Structure formats: structure tokens, C-alpha cells
Amino acid sequence: MMKKIHFLLLISLLLAACSDDDKEKQPAFVTNITISDAGKTFNPGDAVTVKADGLQSGDQIILDIYWPIADNPLFPEGYSRYTRAVTTEQTTNSITFLAPGHWPASRVEMFLERAGQLQPLGQISVADGQSPEEPYLYGITNSHAIYTPTVPRGITRIDLVTQEISEVIQFHDDEDFHLAANIPGTNILCGIREKDGSSFIDGYDLCMHYWCNPVERNAITICSDFNNTVSLEMAGDKLLTYCSISYPVYTRLNMPPIHTPEIPLPDGLRPESLSRYPGVIADAHMLLSANNGDGTFSPVVIDIAKEKMHCYDPIKAEALIPFRIMEPSPENPNSLQCKGGYIVSRANGGDTQFCLWDTTAGNLKESFATYPNAVRSATMYYSKDGTDKETLRAVLQAIVKATSFETYDFPDKEMEDVLCSTYRFAEIFTGTITGSLTAFFSRKSSLGMVVSLPSRVAM
Numbered sequence: 001m002m003k004k005i006h007f008l009l010l011i012s013l014l015l016a017a018c019s020d021d022d023k024e025k026q027p028a029f030v031t032n033i034t035i036s037d038a039g040k041t042f043n044p045g046d047a048v049t050v051k052a053d054g055l056q057s058g059d060q061i062i063l064d065i066y067w068p069i070a071d072n073p074l075f076p077e078g079y080s081r082y083t084r085a086v087t088t089e090q091t092t093n094s095i096t097f098l099a100p101g102h103w104p105a106s107r108v109e110m111f112l113e114r115a116g117q118l119q120p121l122g123q124i125s126v127a128d129g130q131s132p133e134e135p136y137l138y139g140i141t142n143s144h145a146i147y148t149p150t151v152p153r154g155i156t157r158i159d160l161v162t163q164e165i166s167e168v169i170q171f172h173d174d175e176d177f178h179l180a181a182n183i184p185g186t187n188i189l190c191g192i193r194e195k196d197g198s199s200f201i202d203g204y205d206l207c208m209h210y211w212c213n214p215v216e217r218n219a220i221t222i223c224s225d226f227n228n229t230v231s232l233e234m235a236g237d238k239l240l241t242y243c244s245i246s247y248p249v250y251t252r253l254n255m256p257p258i259h260t261p262e263i264p265l266p267d268g269l270r271p272e273s274l275s276r277y278p279g280v281i282a283d284a285h286m287l288l289s290a291n292n293g294d295g296t297f298s299p300v301v302i303d304i305a306k307e308k309m310h311c312y313d314p315i316k317a318e319a320l321i322p323f324r325i326m327e328p329s330p331e332n333p334n335s336l337q338c339k340g341g342y343i344v345s346r347a348n349g350g351d352t353q354f355c356l357w358d359t360t361a362g363n364l365k366e367s368f369a370t371y372p373n374a375v376r377s378a379t380m381y382y383s384k385d386g387t388d389k390e391t392l393r394a395v396l397q398a399i400v401k402a403t404s405f406e407t408y409d410f411p412d413k414e415m416e417d418v419l420c421s422t423y424r425f426a427e428i429f430t431g432t433i434t435g436s437l438t439a440f441f442s443r444k445s446s447l448g449m450v451v452s453l454p455s456r457v458a459m
Contacts (some may be wrong), residue, residue, distance in 0.1 A: 029112055029119050030054040038122065044101025044129035045208035050110065050121055051094045061085035061097050062111040062118060065126075067104040078104070085110075086210065101129030101207035102187065129207045131187040138168070138189070138206070140177060155189075155204065169209065177204070181224040181278050188212060190229055190245055192219055201231055201245065217243070220271050223279035223286050225324070225338070232279070232288075234271055235262045240309065242286075242302075263302060266311040274300065277377075280322045282340030285359050287322040289342070299342060301359065312362055319345040323354075323378040341365075345374040 030052035042048060050061065063083040069076055085097035100108060105128045110121040137158035154170035155177075171177065172195075180191030186205075193202035193214070201215040201222075219231040220240075228244055235241040239262045265271065269290060276297075279288040286302035290311060297320030299312045321343040326336040341356040342364060352375045353367035 029056075029059070029114050029117075033121055035110075035122050035124065038124060041105075041125040041127050042099035043127050044099055045205075045210065046099040047088065047096050048099050048124060049094055049096045050112075052112075052121075053093060055090075055092060055095065056114065057090070058114065059090075059095065060113045061087060061095055061121075062113045063100055064109040064111070065100060065103055065106045066109070067106040086208065086212070088210075098208050098210060099124070099126045101126075101205065102131075104128050104130060131207070139165075140180065168206065169204070177202075179219075179222050179275065179278050181222040181229050191222060203245075215245070221275050221278060221288065223281055223288070225281035228281070230281075232274065235260075238265045239263065240265050240271065261307045263307050263309050266300075266309055269298075269300065269309075269311045277319075277321050280324045280340055282324040282338045283359055285340060285357075287324075287340045287342070287357060289320045289322055299357065299364075301357070301362070303359075310362065315344060317344050317346055318374055319343065321345075321375065321378050325356075343375050343378055 031054060033050065033052045036047075036049040036051075061084070063085050065080045065083060066077050067079075069078050080103065083100060085100070087095060087097045089096040100106075103126075106126050107123055108126050109123045111118040112121055139156045139158060141153060141156060152167065152170050153173075153175070155168040157166050157168050158164075159166075174196055176194040177191050180189050182189065186203075187207045188203045188205050190201065190203045193200060193211070199218060201217050201219050203212045204210075205212045215231075217231055217233055219233045221232050222245075223230050223232055223242065230242040230244050232240060232242045241260050241262050243260055273290040273292060274288050276291040277289045279286050281287075281304075284304050286304060288300040288302070290298040290300045292298060292314055294314075296314035296316050298314045299320065300309065301312070302309045322340065323343055324338055324340045327339055329335040329337045339356050340359075341354065343352060343354055344364070344367075345352045352371040352373065354369040354371075355364040355367045357363075358365050
């Protein structure tokens, strides 16, 4: 076994040496190279400008990223090679790109790529860009759901410890962003973005602070689980399809789906009725919510394996919000399984009920929790409890004029005050918070929803 390890290590070192030699042997395409602020440590998303004589329009910046690994004499560095930089501006004598994110604090070697060949340009230092472990909420203010003239439009970050609210990005007057969902493991918020009269899927990189990949699709809604995010869209007058959305952490590429199904739409179901809340994927089914426009909602369920869609009897409610949780498997209590359900906020001041969905019988199970006021949104994400056992924390919350949130611990069945704010949010979504299964609530109702963000990227 040790001989095999040493052999593989030798091969890796030889390949790395060959790769480095190849880079050094490339011709010099440009001269008089200078790097803006080369001596400082850049934050992810900072602008880096390389000036040089001889630049051409097709030139690109390639990055090799290296970071230290503690207590590992065999592999003292982690690395990501041949990463395409995010270019923001290019002229005849300069290229400006964003300092890379999503890695630990790194040294970054820069290369000019032309016709598949590389010329070294120098190196910079970049600070830690991994997903935060701090308990943050993120909110979208003044989306289509709620508009308040005195509040800036955009994405904000809420510190659950200090309750401070800080701006992440402001939207322009012709912009909107809604139906947001997490791209698992990327720290990228994906949703439907509207700009200049057009609607398309886009992702906002919360680490590098830029819109990273617009995709020209006329999506109805977004649906996600812990490993995948899909956009639901029409493939014809009566056919619905869904496509996998992939934002690899270290590239700007959008990966095409392996299979694109075409599912007949149930009679009487309007596609636009599915655009009120994001859906969830659980137990080999997609759970969606259809707003019937008459004070009722209908559960809509897609059987992924059979590629069939079912629309069930309407429920009189102010909101019908899909969610998912993890619960112990009946066959093996030490193993967790994903289950989907609906939050039912009853009309006319009735209780909010949390019910799992029975995919076999096609109905709601008896509620496992209730709350006396309206809930308007939900988010779910993995966390670890004190025993390092993987558990799911599901965050459920309503949004009001003077926003007031509470948490509900499902295992302990206890309510706890979390946050009060004067902000009015159209949508709220969560970052990583260590702990058990929780829920966010408020004491009054308004429109809004919650989406999820990934946990810290493991290296």
C-alpha cells in the first residue's frame, strides 16, 4: 500500500513539474506588465487590473490558486489550477478582473491565455473567500412582493447575533429579483431576475459580489433539494419541463441537463399559478404550490420517476408553502431521510399548521406543529448538533411591518425570540447557523418568502 501511495505521489509531482515547465516555455505575448496594488491582499470580488503592451481582444486571464494545508507534510498546499478569471473590463492596454473567491486565503498566480498558450503575468494574494459560518440572515427588500419607497431596493445581510443590517447590493430601478433558492455548495443565490423588461434566471455570488451567470430561460419557479436546483418552465402550451441549474464554485459555466422531461400540465392548472413560492424536492417528488387566485391554494406534486404531475384539491388558506425536513428512518433510527410537506396558513386568522405530505395517499398528514399566526416563507439547510450527527434545520418565518422573528425548535418544541427589525423585507433567506431544527416566525402577516444558502465550503 505504501509503495502505491509513493508511486502516485511521484506521478503527481512529475505532472505538476511538467505543467509548470510548459507554462514557463510559452512565448511572451505582452511586455511592460504591471499589476494594480500588487503588494496588497485583495478581498474576493475586488477589481484587479493588469496593464501591458500588446494585448489583444481575445486574450483571457487564467488563475492558478494555492492555499496552505496545516499539518500535512505530503500535501502542504491545496490548489485549483486553470481557473478562468471573471473579466469586467478590457482595453488595448489593460484587463480588469475580479479577485477569485470561494477558497481559503491564497496566493494566486496569473497567466495570459492566447490561442491555448500561457504567459506568466505575476501573482497576487487573496483573502479567505469560503462561505461564512456566522449566523446570518439575508433579505431582499422591495422585491415584487412588497414595496416601501423609503427602503433601498436590494439584498441585505442581517447578523442574528448583533441584529445589525448591512447592504450587500442595491437594485437599479429597472431590476427585480425573486423566487430565490440556493445553489448547493456555492454561496450563490439563484433566482428569477427581471431587468429592462426581460425575465431570466441569474445567480448572485455572495462571496465575489457579482451577477455571475444569466441564463435566458422563461422560468415559472425554482425548485431545489440538498444537491440540486432546477428551473421549471413551459415546453409548450400544455407541457412543463425542468432543467438542472449548476453554478460550479470555481467557474462561470452553466452545465446542461442530462435529461429534460416534458410533463403534461393537469387540466385547469395555469402555469403562472406556480410562481408564488419556490418548490422543494423530497422523497423523489417535487412539491409545488398553486395559487388559485380565489383565496385557495392547491398542492401540486411531480413524481420525478414517472414524470407525472398531479394537482390536488384546493385548500382555503393565506399561504401554502412547500418545505422539507430530515427525520429518522423507520427502518434505521440512526439514518435520516428527507420528507416534504406544506405550511398551511389558514385564512381569517386561523392557526398555521405544519404538515408532511403523504405521496402515496396524495394528502396532508396530521399536523406535527402549529403556530397561532401567519407564516409566509420557509428555508431549509443542514447543520450539526452537539453530537456531530447530521440534522436538518428548517427555518420558517413571516414578514411584517416591524419585522419580528421567533425560532421554533422542533425536537424540543420550544419558541425563542431571535430578531426584531424596522425593515420590511419582501423575501428573507438564511445563511449557516449551527444547531438543531428551528423555525422563524413573526406575530403578524405580510408577503414574503425565505430561501436557503449553503454551508461553508469544505476544502
